Amino acid sequence: MTFAPLAPRLGDRSLFPDLEARAYLAHAAISPPSLVARRAVIGLLGDYARRGAGAFGATIDQRDRLRAKLGALLNAQPGEVALVPNTSLGVTHVAMGFPFEKGDRVLCFLTEFPANVTPWQRAAELYGLELSWIDADLARTDPTRFLEEVDAVCARGLRLAAVSAVQFQSGLRMPLRAISDRVRAVGGVLFVDAIQACGSVPIDVEADGIDALASGGHKWLMGLEGAGMLYLRGELSKSMRPHLAGWISHQDAFSFLFQGPELLRYDRPFRTDAGLVEGGAFSAVGCAALEASVDMLGSLGVGNIHRHVNGYLDALERELVDRGFHSLRGAGVEQRSCILGVRPPAGDARDAPWWSRALAARGVVTSCPDGLLRFAPHWPNDLDRELPLVIEALDDAGAER
Structure with missing residues (x-):
């Protein structure tokens, strides 16, 4: 099924004709979902309806495009971007797979959405980590004191700081670069929950000093629930431990399905890029909608x-x-x-x-x-x-x- 092209325009909701709210x-x-996203989903379902398993190859190509487009949105390389179902699982992959050692300190922030807290609490219990806390809203009410408190935590030694790019209640945009500079100065890394930023707030992983980032696609990226992304800086992805690995986490994972006999193995090395976390099947529909929506955001x-x-x-x-x-x-x-x-x-x-x-x-x-x-x-x-x-x-x- 083919449709006439649809172009988004700032301040124009014509791509949302069924939206009831004034x-x-x-x-x-x-x-x-916009008409653009809905049509992408209809097209994907139509392809599967016609070809069944024959449509799978096209979805592999589509996901490669999506990773590249999400990478461009972040100023990251395609191999540094993995597709995940949601922010929570992206955070969990980093919390469970990061090369922590017993006694490492993790900085968390009060008033954060629980998706960026629970995985670090679990990692602390499992790996013997120490959690330090700072009130994120202090960055709004007293920015100087906020950074002084970050300095104080870093002075005690810090392995990782986990912060949202934007606080979900107040909308406060956090000073990512200033946090990153302090964390990196003591050998730590910065993890960012970016679901309240990606698609509406410029994010540049290089300029902002971000080492890892997770975002679902159903908010400002304007996709559907069930499709999101995880960014891992190239060097960081090589050090991740495959604690939540699945069969697609291996190198050449699909070869035994398409390239002939004697290729079924259980000892293939794990991937060393962000794709390590893509352990199994996930939402083709969600990926189709997300790609269409990211294209709109890119054009605007x-x-x-x-x-x-x-x-x-x-x-x-x-x-x-x-x-x-x-x-x-x-x-x-x-x-x-x-x-x-x-x-x-x-x-x-x-x-x-x-x-x-x-x-x-x-x-x-x-x-x-x-x-x-x-x-x-x-x-x-x-x-x-x-x-x-x-x-x-x-x-x-x-x-x-």
């Missing part, structure tokens, strides 16, 4: 998306503050992602979940993690069309008692 501001939770430019969304949030933030909401947005542009987290007005008994439900009932979809009301527009959102609708919904909900 203003969809929950891309930090789940992005709805992540930097352009970031500027577009922050123009939207600048105007929305003023309206919210005027109505008594407390903004947790970073003061400087370098601290800002595409998330605006706010606390409800002081003295108002109605909490963030109440406001999120009330706005949804009026056609404005938000989310409310950790007690904050979170607004997260993306490139299709149009300030001129939507801001009056959001203001109307806020005022109407505010009048409800």
Whole structure:
């Protein structure tokens, strides 16, 4: 099945014709699939419906393209990118496979999403590691003190720091390069959970000093749940231990299926690139949708998306503050992602979940993690069309008692 080309444009939601919300501001939770992604999925399913196993070779080629495109998004090489089902498994692969030694210290951050905490806690228990903690929100309220605390942890010896590029509640964009410089100065590495950044905030693994990174594809990358990526810096991937290996983790894993007899072996060496973590079959549908969505992001430019969304949030933030909401947005542009987290007005008994439900009932979809009301527009959102609708919904909900 073939379709006419579809071109994305900033502020144009015509590629989302079935989206019911008047203003969809929950891309930090789940992005709805565009027509481009949906057509990619339909095309893939059609190919499997026609050819069955004969379609598998095309999916191998498609995944090679996807790794290259995700690498370009990060300024990484294709061999440094692996496909994983979600952020959580990407974090777990690093936590379980990193060459830790007993007594190594790992720096974690309070207020992080649990996906970037639980695997490190498990690694600490299994491998005898020590965990140190710093409040991530200190990077917003007192950036100087935050880095002083990072320095203090590094002075005690540090093997790895695990931080999100963007904090999921407030939208705070973390100072990755400053953290990395301090961690690398004592021989450590920087791991980044980038699910709240990739696709809407520029990420450059070289410029940002990132050694490993994981991201699911269903938020700002605008793919589907079940497909994401793991980046491993080339030298790091060579030192990873295959503790979560599967049959595809081996070199020449497919040879016994397609190249004749006497090739079935169980002693093949493990891969030494990021593909080590691709242990078995995963979502072909998810990969097809993700590639189509990454193509859209590439055509728009992540930097352009970031500027577009922050123009939207600048105007929305003023309206919210005027109505008594407390903004947790970073003061400087370098601290800002595409998330605006706010606390409800002081003295108002109605909490963030109440406001999120009330706005949804009026056609404005938000989310409310950790007690904050979170607004997260993306490139299709149009300030001129939507801001009056959001203001109307806020005022109407505010009048409800």
